[in-house]
Amino acid sequence: MRENFTKSMARNIFYGGTVFFFLFFIGLTFDTISVLPETDNRHNITGKVALGKKVWEVNNCIGCHTLLGEGAYFAPELGNVYKRFGHSKDAIIAFIKSRPVEGIKGRRSMPQFNLSDKELDAIAEFLKYTSEIDAANWPPNIQG
Template sequence: MNKRQARLFAIGATAVSALAFLALTVDSHRQFDKLTNAGAITPAVTRGMNVWHANNCINCHTVFGEGAYYAPDLTKITKLRGTPYLTAYMRDPSKFYDESRHRRLMPKQNLGERDIADLIAFLDWVSNVDNQGWPPRPILVTGSTFPGTDVAVAQAAGTGAPPAARPVSGADDPAALGERLFRSVQPACAACHSIAPGVNMAGPSLAGVGARATQLLASGYDGKATDVAGYLRESITQPSAHVVPGAMYSANGVSFMPATYGKDLTPQQVDQLVAYLSSLK
């Protein structure tokens, strides 16, 4: 290739690259409203964004991968935690963990009810933005050392699987199918419940839940179930049928657990979840 040919090649390649860049830019702008869920930006969302910035939430938390990475990523938080839970948490975070053991993890911001509602509206808008699968998984906080997940607990213990985990034994095993549902149903049970003993997340640990259910049915139970399987089924489909007074998992007699599983799951799927939970030791 002589100098003239090299010059023409460089000019042509630059022109093609520029055209491709312009085409991609125009296409991105064409899709911005859809990708960013712009149609759902309400005055409450805008106010919530201002609350987010005014309280420097990004100094600890991240959204869309931007932030301090000190506290959990909140990009999809409203899909993992319902409004009642988030409202109660922001009113007084210290009720959700033992400060004497774990220090002050989340400061009490003394937000008003409107600020809390607007902040949740903002986070809900964030959670519905098409972020192409980012973050790949949420960062979860448990009742153990921050940050904790079942995987972290297993790694700390030097094991390859979380405590109380059971292997998937076959396609026809109800408990195995229930384990898959536990991790795949939306919202995922595993997003709020650990199966590691003593590791409480947004919901209590489910390790040994069958034995605890037996004790509960014998004393202090307010629901209608008469056996462990019935209690587990009731807990999945009617989570407010029995709540523990004073526990951090409910407010005003209403459980923070979504009450939608009874409609979203078939009776067979509920039975599979019950079989899996009954198998946890």
């Protein structure tokens, strides 16, 4: 680097640049939060959805699945599973309920979580709510 470009100039670029772009980021964040109600499907958040999110979390579903593309890549995307299962909560519930305790020989299998009927209904409701978030047309197709 050139001699006449000094350390203090470099330092000022660091502090100035960081502060400027962080403030800019905060600005974009405020704007995002103000327009989120148009896309984030918040009007469909119910007590059941809240319980469903809790069931989702305390069973660490993200440890195998992706949700809107984020998570682990071991099991199918679930952001659109409600649509993939023919807009059927019952199909989701039946799938979770029927997982064999000892797994499937030689293959990946979802654990049996022994969820109550109330929890099953809630997780399905949560996945329905998630599938109705406007995620800019992602995933590209129904396979997730």
